[in-house]
Amino acid sequence: MLTGSAYADLDRRLAADDAQWRQHYPGEPATRQPLHTVYVPADRVRADLVPRWGAQALAAVAEHGLPYPEELRERVGRKLSTEPVEDLRIDFEDGYGVREDETEDAHARAMAAYVATRPAPFTGIRIKSLEAPTRARAVRTLDRFLDSLGTIPPGFVVTLPKVSSVAQVEAMAALCRRLEPMAGQLRFELQIELPQAVLAADGTVPLARMIHASGGRCTGLHYGTYDYSAALGIAPGHQAADHPAADHAKAVMQVAAAGTGVRLSDGSTNILPVGDTAAVHAAWAVHAALVRRGLERGFYQGWDLHPAQLATRFGTAYAFFRDGAPLAARRLRDYLDRRDGGYLDEPATARMLAAFLRRGLHCGALDPAELDLDPATLDAL
Numbered sequence: 001m002l003t004g005s006a007y008a009d010l011d012r013r014l015a016a017d018d019a020q021w022r023q024h025y026p027g028e029p030a031t032r033q034p035l036h037t038v039y040v041p042a043d044r045v046r047a048d049l050v051p052r053w054g055a056q057a058l059a060a061v062a063e064h065g066l067p068y069p070e071e072l073r074e075r076v077g078r079k080l081s082t083e084p085v086e087d088l089r090i091d092f093e094d095g096y097g098v099r100e101d102e103t104e105d106a107h108a109r110a111m112a113a114y115v116a117t118r119p120a121p122f123t124g125i126r127i128k129s130l131e132a133p134t135r136a137r138a139v140r141t142l143d144r145f146l147d148s149l150g151t152i153p154p155g156f157v158v159t160l161p162k163v164s165s166v167a168q169v170e171a172m173a174a175l176c177r178r179l180e181p182m183a184g185q186l187r188f189e190l191q192i193e194l195p196q197a198v199l200a201a202d203g204t205v206p207l208a209r210m211i212h213a214s215g216g217r218c219t220g221l222h223y224g225t226y227d228y229s230a231a232l233g234i235a236p237g238h239q240a241a242d243h244p245a246a247d248h249a250k251a252v253m254q255v256a257a258a259g260t261g262v263r264l265s266d267g268s269t270n271i272l273p274v275g276d277t278a279a280v281h282a283a284w285a286v287h288a289a290l291v292r293r294g295l296e297r298g299f300y301q302g303w304d305l306h307p308a309q310l311a312t313r314f315g316t317a318y319a320f321f322r323d324g325a326p327l328a329a330r331r332l333r334d335y336l337d338r339r340d341g342g343y344l345d346e347p348a349t350a351r352m353l354a355a356f357l358r359r360g361l362h363c364g365a366l367d368p369a370e371l372d373l374d375p376a377t378l379d380a381l
Contacts, residue, residue: 024212025259028355030379032362033263034086034122036304036313037222041095042107042125050119054084056307060273064280068315072322076314079364084310086363087122087301090115092141093129093161094227101140108141112148115156124189126159130168139175146179146186157219158188162227164196169210173217187217189265193224195231198252207256218262221253222303225267241267241290241302254298266294268303273312284312291316300359314363321360328353329371336377354381 040049057080066073090111092104099107108125115123127142128134142158160172169190176186190210192198200206211218228249229239240246246267257264269290273283287309294302295317304313332353334341345353358378360366368375 037087050085053307054080057310060308064277085120088120090125108144109148122155124157129162152184161191163190169213189220193227220263222265223267266299266302272306273308288312288316295320318365321365354378
């Protein structure tokens with residue numbers, strides 16, 4: 001029989017490993033994750049942006065008809081009327097382009113004033129990359145923005161695009177430390193738009209090291225559909241979020257982020273719902289299929305580039321959660337009551353059942369009364 005000293009020796013041997021595990025893999029955050037991120041160039045942002053996007057989405061639904069059951073259309077209509085944009089990212093990169101320094105400085109300060117009004121539950125800005133040609137402008141924009149913002153509001157992040165190395169993430173974390181005295185805790189998300197983020201010259205996977213190199217500041221990995229596809233030489237007509245190359249990159253993102261608390265976001269589609277009803281329905285069908293596909297693969301967030309995409313974003317997500325909620329709630333009730341309901345669910349599955357239902361509640365797809373489960377129970381799980 002082992003003595004107590006043997007157990008103590010084992011604890012001593014693994015103490016450093018235990019501490020490293022707790023540091024690097026804290027698990028899924030208990031906070032809400034938005035269903036989408038809306039990207040708007042800084043020079044196109046106006047004070048009424050969020051309600052205007054909601055109104056334009058509602059107008060598209062009224063004009064072209066949304067092919068969903070009536071109950072779902074009503075629920076989506078309420079969402080578009082009350083919270084049409086969950087996460088707003090003000091763009092100073094590709095969508096914004098290259099401007100005179102004084103012009104971008106002015107936009108940075110103006111956008112700080114706008115973000116301070118809390119136009120959406122989650123907000124942020126996308127600066128230019130830390131590659132040599134755009135590095136100084138990226139830092140200057142962030143500096144001007146934070147200087148004008150003052151205090152960082154809850155749910156604010158900085159998007160760092162075209163990340164190609166662990167060193168860039170380390171540099172971004174160091175920059176945040178320098179800027180924090182003026183603004184409060186600063187967090188950022190990484191856009192995975194270059195193959196070098198997925199596979200480095202030495203054959204390693206930088207993505208995994210990037211997350212941990214951020215010092216806990218990295219909140220998300222966002223897939224960049226078109227930059228990544230173009231970097232691989234994929235023809236424009238085949239650049240899409242469901243291309244096999246995209247699936248490979250996102251699978252690596254998913255494995256790298258597992259257990260770290262860093263969340264994932266799928267990319268966008270540039271097929272916009274504009275034109276006559278046939279064209280709008282065709283674009284909606286593409287968007288809805290990509291949204292559903294992402295949700296089924298564990299990507300609960302994605303990019304939206306046009307107001308009319310909000311209708312299919314919320315409609316598809318709501319259908320996904322509402323389709324799965326009855327069985328998920330029943331399985332969770334059986335698990336909690338230790339009943340044999342046809343599924344032998346383990347604790348990890350129970351946690352995911354609870355997380356699935358919480359996501360549905362957070363975005364408005366589900367109502368607590370529908371589940372016959374105390375929301376506090378879901379939070380505890």
